[in-house]
Amino acid sequence: MSTATSTLPPVFVSHGSPMTALEPGAAGAFWQRMGQALVAAFGRPKAVLAVSAHSLTREPVLLAAPRHEAVYDFGGFPDALYRLRYDAAGAPALAERAQALLAQAGIAAHKLPEGGLDHGIWTPLRSIFPQADVPVLPLAYVPSQSPAQQFALGQALAPLAAEGVWVLGTGSITHNLRLLGRFNGAPRGDDAEIPESAAFRDWMRARAATRDWAALLDYRTQAPHAALMHPTDEHLLPWYVAAGAGGRETAPLRLHDSVTFGALGMDAYAFGPQAERLAQALAA
Numbered sequence: 001m002s003t004a005t006s007t008l009p010p011v012f013v014s015h016g017s018p019m020t021a022l023e024p025g026a027a028g029a030f031w032q033r034m035g036q037a038l039v040a041a042f043g044r045p046k047a048v049l050a051v052s053a054h055s056l057t058r059e060p061v062l063l064a065a066p067r068h069e070a071v072y073d074f075g076g077f078p079d080a081l082y083r084l085r086y087d088a089a090g091a092p093a094l095a096e097r098a099q100a101l102l103a104q105a106g107i108a109a110h111k112l113p114e115g116g117l118d119h120g121i122w123t124p125l126r127s128i129f130p131q132a133d134v135p136v137l138p139l140a141y142v143p144s145q146s147p148a149q150q151f152a153l154g155q156a157l158a159p160l161a162a163e164g165v166w167v168l169g170t171g172s173i174t175h176n177l178r179l180l181g182r183f184n185g186a187p188r189g190d191d192a193e194i195p196e197s198a199a200f201r202d203w204m205r206a207r208a209a210t211r212d213w214a215a216l217l218d219y220r221t222q223a224p225h226a227a228l229m230h231p232t233d234e235h236l237l238p239w240y241v242a243a244g245a246g247g248r249e250t251a252p253l254r255l256h257d258s259v260t261f262g263a264l265g266m267d268a269y270a271f272g273p274q275a276e277r278l279a280q281a282l283a284a
Helices: 025-042 079-083 092-104 119-128 147-163 195-209 213-217 237-246 275-283
Strands: 011-014 047-052 061-063 110-112 136-140 165-171 253-256 268-270
Touching: 011 025, 011 237, 025 119, 025 253, 025 268, 025 275, 047 092, 047 119, 047 237, 061 092, 092 110, 092 136, 092 147, 119 136, 119 165, 147 165, 147 213, 147 237, 165 237, 195 213, 195 253, 213 237, 237 268, 253 275, 268 275
Parallel strands: 011 165, 047 136, 047 165, 061 110
Antiparallel strands: 011 268, 061 136, 253 268
């Protein structure tokens, strides 16, 4: 099995509802293609460092268990969803390396011998690496910190991309669950997108394409309908961690865009100088 031999592009995915694990839809099909394209273009990552909107702490925490299982951090879904498994190796050695890099940047991070993959991690990974054959290191982050601070967190981890580690941010490009199905009653996956969601997603894509970091880091003031699309911004902040790992010099590249339930954006972005290479591999 070949492993990554060149710098891997950090990626952000919108993980959507846990039901994506049972009903993959357009985003799930994209995740599967992306996993194949990533391995074809770069080799299999030595590990995934995952930053999820559902692993939140008061200070950064690296979950350095030698083994992980899926955590069912949701309720009210069909029994079949709770029977799905994703058992993956952990990455204790990577946790030490990541902790050291963060310390060099002045960011104190804890390392705990605990495990578990929240649904923001295992739902997409189940499609990206269905054999669960890539070790995973979850990094829980601080949701009260600003986009600029999340970007700095990613910058500190940037050297990992050249060491065969794939930095994966997972959240949602738009995330206001109260809007789902607001026009049709019970939300349906094929509900038409509401204009506010489209405007926000288009703004993110346009600002990313021009590397307008000042606007992106100040999205809450400058983006249209920002507070409506993100009443709290923990689902968007992993975007900035992945962006920081990719750096400022290359424009973030949207790899996928789709919407479920009318207001839950499923966009995915790649960052850094190898983002275009991943996009080309996806198009091949």
